[in-house]
Amino acid sequence: MEVSGKQNPSAGSRYGNTLYATGWSKSSAILRVLHDGKWTRYLLPKASQSFDHTWNTEWMRIREAQTERYLMDLHGLFYELPPLVYGGRVWGIRPICTHLRIVPDFCHWRGMFVMASDQTDNAVGQPQSGLWFGNIDDLWNMGKPAGWGGPWWDTEVAADTPSDPYLMTGFDKKVVHLIHKAAETVAVTMEVDFLGDGSWVVYNTCAVAPGEYTHYEFPDGFSAHWIRLRCDKPCRVTAHFVYS
Template sequence: MTPASANIGFKADTIPERSECGIGALMPWADSLWAITYNSHMQGTGYGLGLYRIDEQLKSERVHVHDGTHANRLIHKESNQCFIGPYVIDAKGNWKHIPEFDKHRITSTMRHLTDPANRVYFQTMEGVFGEMDVKDLKPRPLFDLVKQMGLAKRPHFKGGFTAQGRVVVANNGFYEYGEDSAGLFEFDGKAWNRLSGKPHMDVAARQDMGSVMFATGWDEASVLFWALVQGKWQRFRLPKASHSFEQAWQTEWMRIREVETEHYLMDIQGMFYELQPIAFTGHIWGVKPICQHLRIIPDYCAFRGLFAVGGNQTTPNRDNNAVAGQPQSGLWFGKTDDLWSWGKPAGWGGPWWNSQIKKDETSDPYLMTGFDRKMLHVSADKPVVIEIEIDFMGTGAWMPYGRVSVGADGYQKHIFPDGFSAHWVRLKSQADCRATAAFFYS
């Protein structure tokens, strides 16, 4: 076997229903790589989905069929158990099925705030947040987040994580521009708080090294990138590399995960980033684009020194795609550095999208490093001067770069010199206005 040549294919049944065969979660555990496949919407919408065990020779075996939609994974250190999909696997590789989860779509399993040694939290795609004892494996619902947070649109909850004394969960239920009924939510053990109504995807943190918690999402303008540092949220913006990850159903699942030791990879909106898990002097460093891609990647991890990348390639989705045929996906193995040979980093986005801007109010920081050529487009509803500031050290020390004057025609552009870069860029208006600002990088 040579790197980047080993692949494992998974499939769902051809009849009676053809929907999906995504690889929802991957976890190296008990001398094997475990994988869970999913259909499009619970049992009855696809068949032949299950739990797979992959050995060190990369031979796969389906050990159980569940025919559901799950993408959760967590190692519970106190009990030495792996929770993945509707299963729990002990340290010897013995697995148990949790039948109570068959009627749910489990998207995340998280550490418990008050009893982490004996219980875990779980989140379903439909908004049920609950807890489960790690010994008796009896799930108990705690909250219906659709009702709790007053969500008006169909929920589509995804990632969740526990760190810094709170649980954070993401909902990417976004179906049309202008909607504000998806969200990012946090729970401190007593009450829920809405951080955003825009679609969000994944949440991740280490339990040490400062326990910085990261979350990803997007809105009409750009990718949203959050960092919880010492109990305080910071929000940044990143480029989008594709228009094809906007709607809830198109976003399976775009993760943040450690692949090389103590180094994060982050996949969001068609772009992989290298991410430093530590905040130095209270600031986020090391957000660097690696590549853009077309692959649907529900999960990825390291296994036996290889980079394992799940997929979701062939989806008839109950024959709404009439030329897909049998649901299939591939698990690709290569090296982490193979990502550099994928598409060159490029993208677009900005801090404002037809936004009401107040005088002297600074925008969210927007990523600037890691791209060769850069330009800025600005439109406004009145003549106005927009100031450009840069943070070239990544420490939050902002310096003036220049100005863009929007005239009576409502538009102006600025092309940055070739090779010019900084970690972050932000904008500030010299007057109240309604404006759009978009950076294009190539």
């Protein structure tokens, strides 16, 4: 778990002295935001199995990599993260790249972007620890943003109760896989927030028959900032997004 934020007493009355905390569950990576004394929970894709298997013992990091420019390394994905919150909403979370590096920490030093590295464990030899020096823009030349996850993994949900928002923006191909354990057909409604300000609209509904599997492929070029789901009946359900 990583906790990071920017405390500014003069600006805090306007921008809320935002605090970020990261973690993960079986279904997705988690970003929680404390603003004006209230926590909000957002869900993000995973891009690495290392944290689930506890092979990677380094923490996920949020750092001010340049003046008022936050970067977040979370579950194998680098993100741009806004240093401030406007109107109680997080604006501008955007994936930069996927990577297979172990990054204990990173910072901005003398105009360069510096990543700590620990790329080999003792199962294959002496650990190789060192520093990588480059430019922040080099991150965009790493792996294409991709990942998997979702709001529910064999989860009991109540009828007509929206899930936590799940990030959609910044990824190319998108598909969601749906299955449940109810004895009757369940309608799973997708709602999108394309402005990123909490304005939710209904996008599509999938009817999932009992004991059946359904998937939905989003059209090429379709995107919104956040997506959330709700079921019309109480059930135990899995909703798993794959972005590629």
